Amino acid sequence: MTVTRFAPSPTGRLHVGNLRPALLNWLHARKEGGTFILRIDDTDAERSREEYVDAIRRDLDWLGLGWDRFERQSARMERYDAASDALRADERLYPAYETATELDLRRKYQRQAGKPPVYDRAALKLSDDDRARLEGEGRRAHWRFLLDRERVSWDDGIRGETAVDCASVSDPVLIREDGGYLYTLCSVCDDLDFGVTDVIRGEDHVTNTATQIQIFRAMGGSPTGFAHHSLLVDADGSSLSKRLGSLTLESLREGGIEPMALLSYMARLGTSDPVEPRADHAELIAGFDLSRFGRAPARFGTEELAALNAKTLHTKPYSEVADRLRAAGVPNEVAEHFWSVIRENIEGLDDVGAWAAILNGAVDPLVAEEDRAYVAEAMAELDAARPWTGETWSHVTGALKARTGRKGKALFMPLRKALTGRADGPDMAMLLPLLQRREESA
Ligand code: GLU
Numbered sequence: 001m002t003v004t005r006f007a008p009s010p011t012g013r014l015h016v017g018n019l020r021p022a023l024l025n026w027l028h029a030r031k032e033g034g035t036f037i038l039r040i041d042d043t044d045a046e047r048s049r050e051e052y053v054d055a056i057r058r059d060l061d062w063l064g065l066g067w068d069r070f071e072r073q074s075a076r077m078e079r080y081d082a083a084s085d086a087l088r089a090d091e092r093l094y095p096a097y098e099t100a101t102e103l104d105l106r107r108k109y110q111r112q113a114g115k116p117p118v119y120d121r122a123a124l125k126l127s128d129d130d131r132a133r134l135e136g137e138g139r140r141a142h143w144r145f146l147l148d149r150e151r152v153s154w155d156d157g158i159r160g161e162t163a164v165d166c167a168s169v170s171d172p173v174l175i176r177e178d179g180g181y182l183y184t185l186c187s188v189c190d191d192l193d194f195g196v197t198d199v200i201r202g203e204d205h206v207t208n209t210a211t212q213i214q215i216f217r218a219m220g221g222s223p224t225g226f227a228h229h230s231l232l233v234d235a236d237g238s239s240l241s242k243r244l245g246s247l248t249l250e251s252l253r254e255g256g257i258e259p260m261a262l263l264s265y266m267a268r269l270g271t272s273d274p275v276e277p278r279a280d281h282a283e284l285i286a287g288f289d290l291s292r293f294g295r296a297p298a299r300f301g302t303e304e305l306a307a308l309n310a311k312t313l314h315t316k317p318y319s320e321v322a323d324r325l326r327a328a329g330v331p332n333e334v335a336e337h338f339w340s341v342i343r344e345n346i347e348g349l350d351d352v353g354a355w356a357a358i359l360n361g362a363v364d365p366l367v368a369e370e371d372r373a374y375v376a377e378a379m380a381e382l383d384a385a386r387p388w389t390g391e392t393w394s395h396v397t398g399a400l401k402a403r404t405g406r407k408g409k410a411l412f413m414p415l416r417k418a419l420t421g422r423a424d425g426p427d428m429a430m431l432l433p434l435l436q437r438r439e440e441s442a
Contacts, residue, residue, distance in 0.1 A: 001032075001033075001034050001035065001195075001197070002028065002029055002032035002033070002034030002035070002197050002198060003029070003034055003035045003037065003194065003195050003196045003197045003198070004025035004026070004028050004029040004034065004035070004036055004037070004196065004197070004198050004199070004200065005025060005036070005037035005038070005039045005190075005191070005194070005196055005199070006021055006022040006025045006026065006036070006037070006038055006039070006060075006067075007039040007040075007041050007187065007190075008022070008040065008041065008056055009040075009041045009042065009044065009047075009048065009183070010040055010041075010042050010048045010049055010050075010052035010053045010056060011044065011047040011048060011049070011052065012052060013052065013055055013059075013248040013249070013250055014055070014056055014059045014060075014248065014249045015244045015245070015247045015248045015249065016232060016240075016244070016247045016249075016252070016266070016300060017202075017231070017232050017240065017244055017247075019063075019249065019262070019266055020202070020229055020232065020266060020269070020270075020298075021200055021201050021202060021229070022060065022065060023063075023065065023263060023266050023267060024200045024227075024229060024290070024293075025198075025200050026065045027267065027284065027285060027288040028198060028200060028288070028290060029068075030281075030285045031285050031288050034197070035068045035069060036065075036066075036067050036068055036069075037067060037068065037069045037070075037071060037194055037196070038056075038057075038060065038067035038069070038070050038071070039070075039071045039072070039073070039190060039194075040053055040056070040070075040071070040072040040073065040074075041073050041183050041186070041187070042072055042073055042074045043073045043074060043080075043180060043181050043182070043183060043186055044180065045074070045180065048074070053072075055250070059249040059250065059253075062249070062253055062259060063249070063259045063262065063263060064259060064263075064281055069194070071190065071194065073181075073183075073186045073190065076186070076189070076190070077181070079189050079193065080181045080185060080186055080189055083185065083188075083189050083219060084143070084174065084175060084181070084185065086219070087145070087174075087218060087219070088143075090218065091146065092145055092146050092218045093143045093144070093145060093146070093174060093175070094123060094124055094143065094144055094146055094171075095123065095126075095131065095141030095142070095143055096122075096123035096141065096142055096143070096144050096173075097123060097126075097131075097134045097139045097140075097141055097142075098122070098123070099139075103119070106120065116168050117170075118167075118168055118169065118170050119144070119170035119171055121171065123144070124146075140177040140178070141177070142173050142175060142176050142177045143173065143174055143175035144170075144171040144172065144173050144174070145171055145172050145173075145174050145184075145185075145211065145214070145215060145218075146171055147166045147169060147171050147172075147211060147214055148166060148214055149166055149167040150165075150166055150167070151163050151164070151165050151166070152164050152166055152210040152213050152214060154209070154213065154223070154225075154226055155225075156226055156227055156228055157198065157200065157225060157226065157227025157290050157291075158200075158227045158228055158229055158230075158290065158291075158293045158294070158295070159203070159206075159227075159228055159295055162206065162209075162228070164206065164207055164209070164210035166210055166211065166214065169207055169210065169211060172184050172208075172211050174215075184208060184211065184212060184215070185215065187212065188212050188215045188216055188219065188221075189219075191216075191224050192216065192219065192221040196224050197224055197225060198224060198225045198226075198227065199224050199225070199226050199227070200226075200227045200228075200229065200290070201226075201227075201228060201229070202228065202229060202230075202231055203228040203229065203230055203231060203295075204231065205228060206228055209226050209228070227290060227293075229270055229293055229298070230270055230293075230294070230295055230296060230297050230298055231297060231298070232269070232297070232298050232299075232300045233297040233298070233299055233300070234299070234300065234301075235299050235300065235301035235302075235303070235304070237297070237299065240300060247300075247302075249262075252305075255348065255350070256309070256347070256348020256349055256350035256351065257305065257306075257309050257348065258309055258312050258313065258316075258348075258349065260277065260278060260279070260280065260284075260312055261277065261305065261308045261309035261311075261312040262305065262309075263278070263281075263284055264276065264277050264278040264284065264308060264312070265304070265305050265308050267284055267287070267288060269298040269299070269300060270293050270294065270296070270298035271292040271293050271294065272292070272294065273292055275304065275308060277308055277311050277312045277315070306347060306348075309347065309348060310346070310347045310348075313343055313346055313347075313348070313349065314343055314344050316343060318335070318336045318339045318340070321339060321349065321352075322335060322336075324349055324352065325338065325339060325352060325356070328352045328353045328356045329353070329356045329357070329360060330352070330356045330359065331359075331360075334359070334434055337433075337434065338355070338356075338359065338434055340430075341426045341427070341430045341431055341434060342355045342425075342426055344426065345424070345425055345426050355425075358420050358421065358422075358435070359434055359435065363419070363420060363421040364421045365417070365418040365419070365421060366417035366418065366421055366422070366423075367414065367417065367418050368414065371414040371418075374400075374404060374406065374414060375414050375415065375418045377400070377404075378396070378400055378414075378415050378418075379418070381396050381399060381400060382396055386436065387436060388432045388433045388435070388436040389433055390429060390430065390433060391429075392429075392432055392433070393428050393429035393432045394429060397411055397412065397415070412428065415428070416428055419431075419432075419435055420435075
């Protein structure tokens with residue numbers, strides 16, 4: 001049975017870059033009828049925050065990406081203690097004492113000498129006396145995993161046959177000086193214990209995968225399957241990293257992006273399939289195929305997302321927005337008609353508020369000096385034509401046209417601006433019956 005996991009570190013808000021592994025792992029589990037685990041990677045006590053754990057849950061809830069199991073690494077320290085004791089006993093973990101500055105310097109020399117900046121394993125040569133002396137100086141050991149200097153390869157679910165030569169990789173640190181465990185070890189323990197079958201994550205983890213495959217084996221387990229998706233870039237191909245702070249799921253939600261629009265978009269980014277709005281999660285799952293994803297960077301376009309969001313709204317049935325319309329102050333008795341009239345004219349559901357306000361009389365009429373007389377005449381004509389129906393607009397403007405000789409924009413625009421306070425919006429013939437309400441209630 002397929003088991004996947006999304007494993008965020010709660011050190012910040014989720015952004016569109018994090019959403020990719022979340023969504024792909026969720027889709028893969030759902031498509032295969034498997035289990036999706038939400039695992040909180042919170043072994044870094046200094047940087048992890050409970051408020052971010054809550055925010056991660058909220059963001060995934062908002063998107064409807066439910067999990068079948070919830071785990072957190074901070075609750076599993078005993079397991080990591082046991083795993084590291086076993087690795088120590090097998091001499092796959094060794095203590096090292098270099099400071100970050102010393103390591104930096106060493107890497108600099110290696111580069112200058114034209115050598116790859118790989119950890120030279122100097123710590124392996126320390127005698128018991130050396131170690132006692134270093135500890136006497138107040139140094140604390142960090143612990144490195146002794147890699148087999150061999151090529152590690154796997155059949156990647158996205159990249160195909162992938163190999164990393166571990167001879168050019170530094171022995172990874174699994175335990176910090178302060179005794180804290182690094183995710184590299186914890187993740188392998190968890191994936192083994194929770195029966196994870198597939199890990200889908202960004203290609204920035206490819207080297208990690210090679211070292212983790214060795215750790216799986218050193219722990220006597222078999223590695224999970226791996227698939228590495230390409231990373232997001234800006235629409236023009238440049239790095240998205242600086243913009244990610246403004247592309248949090250929270251800010252997209254507050255900016256009026258609909259969950260299905262975001263999911264439909266993200267489920268297609270990085271494939272060559274066209275971006276299309278999906279009606280619901282079932283449709284998203286049915287259209288998911290990991291093998292459609294390629295190695296090319298996935299271009300994330302804010303405008304493309306906004307366009308998809310608008311498209312999603314334009315076909316959204318009233319039943320799905322009824323609550324939101326009510327919350328925005330749209331009176332119940334006209335809400336369904338209101339939605340059919342304005343949905344093509346909004347880019348995000350947040351725009352509903354502005355139209356609801358117009359409906360409820362909050363309008364600053366825009367009347368140009370030269371149109372004053374014309375607008376006054378038209379308003380009198382409109383008043384006389386109450387109650388307003390779907391026909392009223394064409395009758396009244398027809399009469400005005402005949403009497404004033406105005407036509408086209410000169411005929412309609414001053415009235416639109418006077419009645420709605422804006423120059424754009426839905427067909428006035430359809431809007432007018434809705435505006436009448438405010439006159440009645442005024
Ligand atoms: N906590 C890790 C990260 O956010 C998880 C990576 C993984 O999926 O293994 O990068």
